Amino acid sequence: MDGVMAENQRLFVIGGGSSGMMAALSAARRGPAVILLERKDRVGRKLLATGNGRCNLTNIDSSLSRFHGGDSAFIAAVLSRLPAASVIDFFEELGISCQAEGEGRIYPRSDQASAVLDVLRWELERLQVEVRTGHEVRAIVRKGRGFALQLAAGGELRAERVVLACGGMAGPQFGSDGSGLRLAAALGHRLVDPVAALVPLRLRTDFLRKLKGVSFAAYGEVRCGNEVLRGEQGEFLFTDSGISGPPVLQLSGTAARALKANKEPCIVLDLFPAMSLEELAFALEVRFRCQGHKSIADGLVGLLHKRLIPVILSAAGIDDHSLPGAAITAAARLGLARILKGWSLPVSGTMPWPEAQVTAGGIALDEVNPETLESRIVPGLFFCGEILDVDGDCGGFNLQWAWSSGWLAGLSAAGR
Numbered sequence: 001m002d003g004v005m006a007e008n009q010r011l012f013v014i015g016g017g018s019s020g021m022m023a024a025l026s027a028a029r030r031g032p033a034v035i036l037l038e039r040k041d042r043v044g045r046k047l048l049a050t051g052n053g054r055c056n057l058t059n060i061d062s063s064l065s066r067f068h069g070g071d072s073a074f075i076a077a078v079l080s081r082l083p084a085a086s087v088i089d090f091f092e093e094l095g096i097s098c099q100a101e102g103e104g105r106i107y108p109r110s111d112q113a114s115a116v117l118d119v120l121r122w123e124l125e126r127l128q129v130e131v132r133t134g135h136e137v138r139a140i141v142r143k144g145r146g147f148a149l150q151l152a153a154g155g156e157l158r159a160e161r162v163v164l165a166c167g168g169m170a171g172p173q174f175g176s177d178g179s180g181l182r183l184a185a186a187l188g189h190r191l192v193d194p195v196a197a198l199v200p201l202r203l204r205t206d207f208l209r210k211l212k213g214v215s216f217a218a219y220g221e222v223r224c225g226n227e228v229l230r231g232e233q234g235e236f237l238f239t240d241s242g243i244s245g246p247p248v249l250q251l252s253g254t255a256a257r258a259l260k261a262n263k264e265p266c267i268v269l270d271l272f273p274a275m276s277l278e279e280l281a282f283a284l285e286v287r288f289r290c291q292g293h294k295s296i297a298d299g300l301v302g303l304l305h306k307r308l309i310p311v312i313l314s315a316a317g318i319d320d321h322s323l324p325g326a327a328i329t330a331a332a333r334l335g336l337a338r339i340l341k342g343w344s345l346p347v348s349g350t351m352p353w354p355e356a357q358v359t360a361g362g363i364a365l366d367e368v369n370p371e372t373l374e375s376r377i378v379p380g381l382f383f384c385g386e387i388l389d390v391d392g393d394c395g396g397f398n399l400q401w402a403w404s405s406g407w408l409a410g411l412s413a414a415g416r
C-alpha cells in the first residue's frame with residue numbers, strides 16, 4: 001500500500017478516458033497533486049478509435065438539441081463552462097490545429113486521433129499528473145472525510161476527493177465495461193437504465209439475408225404507433241441482423257429508449273422523400289405504362305436497388321412479380337407508392353455493447369450538482385463524461401460532453 005498520509009492529500013481521477021484526462025488536467029492546472037488511475041495498460045484507448053481514427057473532437061454547432069438525457073438545464077450549465085469554441089482553443093494551445101468539416105464537425109488537421117491523445121498525455125506529464133495504468137478500482141469505500149479505493153489487484157489507496165470518469169458500457173473493448181456505474185450505485189447513486197446508442201439496430205423481419213449489404217438513400221423515422229419520435233435523412237444499410245448507416249446511428253438512442261419503455265418502435269423509411277405520395281404514384285403509373293411489356297419487377301430496375309425490388313413488391317402485397325407492368329391496377333400502384341414512402345420495419349433491439357459508440361442513461365442527474373458535478377449524496381465525489389445520464393448525437397457531441405464535464409469536475413474537485 002502507498003503511504004496513506006500522502007495519498008490522503010491527493011485527488012484521484014478514476015478512468016483515463018477523454019473526460020478523465022480532461023478532469024486530471026483541469027485539476028492539476030489549479031494546483032493539487034493529481035493521480036489518474038486507468039485499468040487498461042494505457043490511457044485513451046477509446047479516444048484512438050474515435051472518428052474512425054480521425055477523432056471528431058467537437059462540433060462548432062453544439063446546440064442543446066444535440067444532447068439527450070435527464071435534464072437539459074443541467075446539460076446546458078455544464079456545456080457553458082467549456083463550450084465548443086473553448087475546446088478548440090484548448091486543443092489549439094496544445095498544438096492541435098483544428099479544421100471544420102460538414103455540419104460543424106471539428107477534426108485535427110492531421111486527421112489523427114493519436115495526435116489528440118499525444119498532446120493530452122504530454123500535458124498530463126508537464127503538469128506532473130501521476131498516471132497509473134493497470135490500476136482497476138473495484139470498490140470505493142467512504143473512510144472518514146475521504147475514501148478508500150480498493151484495487152482489483154489488491155491493496156487500497158486513500159483519497160480525499162475522487163473524480164469518477166469510468167465511462168458507460170459502450171465499447172467495453174476500450175475499457176468502459178460498466179464498472180464505474182456499479183461503483184456509483186454501490187455508493188447509493190440511482191442509475192437511469194443504460195441502453196446502447198449510436199449503434200446499429202436489429203429488425204424483426206424475415207428478408208434480411210436477401211438484403212444484407214444493400215444501401216440506399218432515404219428519410220427514416222422512429223415511430224411508436226402514430227407517434228413520430230425522431231427523423232433523419234441519409235444513407236441506410238441493411239446488415240445480416242438489421243439496419244445501420246449514419247441516420248440509423250442517430251436514431252438508435254431514441255429507438256433503444258422506446259424499447260426500454262416496453263414500446264414497439266419501428267423504423268419507417270421514405271425512399272422518395274422529395275416526392276409526395278401522389279407524385280410518386282403518378283411517376284409509377286407513367287413508368288409502368290411506358291414499359292408495359294416488362295414485368296412489374298423488371299419495370300422497377302433502375303429506380304430501386306435490384307435486391308430491394310422483390311422485397312418491396314411483397315411488402316406492398318404484390319405477390320406475382322412476373323405480371324406485366326401494364327396489368328398492375330391503380331390500387332396496387334398506390335399500395336406500392338405507399339410502401340415506398342412509408343416502409344415500416346419493426347425494431348427488435350440494438351446490436352450489443354461492443355458495437356455501440358455511446359451509452360444512453362447512467363447516473364441520474366438530479367443527484368449531481370450541475371454547478372460543480374459533485375455528488376449530492378457523497379460529498380467529495382465528482383462525476384464526468386459518459387457515466388452521467390447524458391449522451392450526444394454522432395458528430396463530435398459526445399467528446400464535447402466529455403471535455404466540458406471533465407473540465408468542470410476537475411476544477412471543482414481541485415477547488416473544494
Ligand SMILES: Cc1cc2nc3c(=O)[nH]c(=O)nc-3n(C[C@H](O)[C@H](O)[C@H](O)COP(=O)(O)OP(=O)(O)OC[C@H]3O[C@@H](n4cnc5c(N)ncnc54)[C@H](O)[C@@H]3O)c2cc1C
Nearest residue numbers: 015017018019039050051137167171175385386396398399
Ligand atoms: C468507436 C467509437 C468511435 C467514437 N467516435 C466519436 C467521435 O468521433 N466523436 C465523439 O464525440 N464521440 C465519439 N465516440 C464517443 C466518445 O468516444 C465517448 O463518449 C467518450 O470517449 C466518453 O469519454 P469518457 O471519459 O466518459 O469514457 P471512456 O472514454 O470510455 O473512458 C473511460 C475510461 O475509464 C477506464 N475505467 C473504467 N472502469 C475503470 C475502473 N474501475 N478503474 C479504472 N479505470 C476504469 C476505462 O478503461 C476507460 O479508459 C466514439 C465512441 C466509440 C466507441
